[in-house]
Amino acid sequence: MKEKVLMITIIVFVLCALYSVTYNYRYRQLSADIKQMERKIEIEWGDWKENRPWPRDAECRNFTTRIAREGTLPLMALASFPRSGNTWLRYLIEGASGLFTGSVYMDKRIYKSGYYGEARNHTDGTTFLQKTHYKARPREFNGRGVLIIRDPFEAILSFYHFKSTKGHTGSIKPKNISIDDFEQFAYTRITRWYEIIEDWLTNGSEVHVVFYEDLVEHPIEVVTHLLRELGLQLDPKRVECLRKFTTGKFLGAKHSANNLYREDLKSVFRSVISMAADKIETKTGQKLPTHKYEFFSE
Known part of the structure; x- marks a missing residue:
């Protein structure tokens, strides 16, 4: 019993x-x-300039990128430390969605490459996500943003080349780089790299984190997941066209470190990266992909 x-x-x-x-x-x-x-976002299209991202492809040339009607799209930042793939992700977002992205800047080089949303007032509700590199921006965007994070060893080196050449895809020869000058630059920027992450994860109310290394490996999967998470419905045929042209015009080349990172500088970077990793996991549950960072686990 x-x-x-x-x-x-x-x-x-x-x-x-x-x-x-x-x-x-x-x-x-x-x-x-x-x-x-x-x-779910229902797009009300506006009447303004259009861009055809793939004009030479017979299957894709009729797809256009446009603005939404003024005041119909929510304000939301596309935030990152410089040289973290922000402009390239804008290309992928525009390619997948057909909506122009915006910016707090007005970079004529970007505008002339077909990113016409660059010229819009970033608060007018016509663009989908607005580029910023500034700290203390969460409040301006009502706490809403997409935060792109890249290995700071790579991002800061790329930023050094950008500042030195004044070009998005330029680079300087390793023999022309002063190690002392680079170190001074890097020590200042690693703090800035962390501050942007800390600021958004502490003061943001809705923050979607994108890891640059994942974007490089799986651009279509990452961008479509992000856009659907943000409420956009995507045209499968348009996405397939984007799959054929994922690089765009602003995907920069990987720069050689050429022994620029000496051990004491590497040690500082590793400590800051570890702090960022703890912050990201605590706030989002996501793990910073440090196993993909070239100098992190040496």
């Missing part, structure tokens, strides 16, 4: 556990579906 009662108790316990798991899963799934429905 006792064995039968025990068996029934065990069966009831297992059934209750299975019900709880199933209910919780369905509840979470329902919550996710409701959240996605609430976030």
Whole structure:
């Protein structure tokens, strides 16, 4: 008799556990579906300049990029430390969505390359995501943003080349780089790299983190996941065209470190990266892909 009662108790316990798991899963799934429905963005197109990103491709040349009607899109930052793939991600976003991205700047070189949203007032509600490198921007964007994070060893070296050549894809010869000058530059910028991450994760209310290294490996998957998470419905044919032309005009080349990072500088960078990794995991649950950082685990 006792064995039968025990068996029934065990069966009831297992059934209750299975019900709880199933209910919780369905509840979470329902919550996710409701959240996605609430976030869904219906685009009201505006009448302004258009860009054809792939004019020479027979299958893709009719796709255009446009603005939305003024005041219809939410303000949301596309934030990053400089040289972290911000402009390239803008190309991928525009390619996948057909919407111009915006910017707090007015870079004529970018504008002339077809990023016409560069010329719009970034607060006018016509562009989808607005580029910024500034600290203390979360409040201006109502705490909403996409934060791109790149290995600072790579980002800061690329930024040094950018500042030295005044060009988005330029580079200077290693023999012309002063190690002392680079170190002074790098020590200042690693603090700035961390501050942007800390500022957004502390003061932002809705922050979506994109790791540059993941974007390089899987550009289509990362950008489509991001845009759907943000409420956009994508045209599969347009996405397939983007898949054929993922690089755009502003995907910079990888620069050689050429022994510019001496051990004491590497040590400082590793400490800051570790602080950032802890912050990111605590706030978002995501792990910084430090295993992809060239000098982190030497």
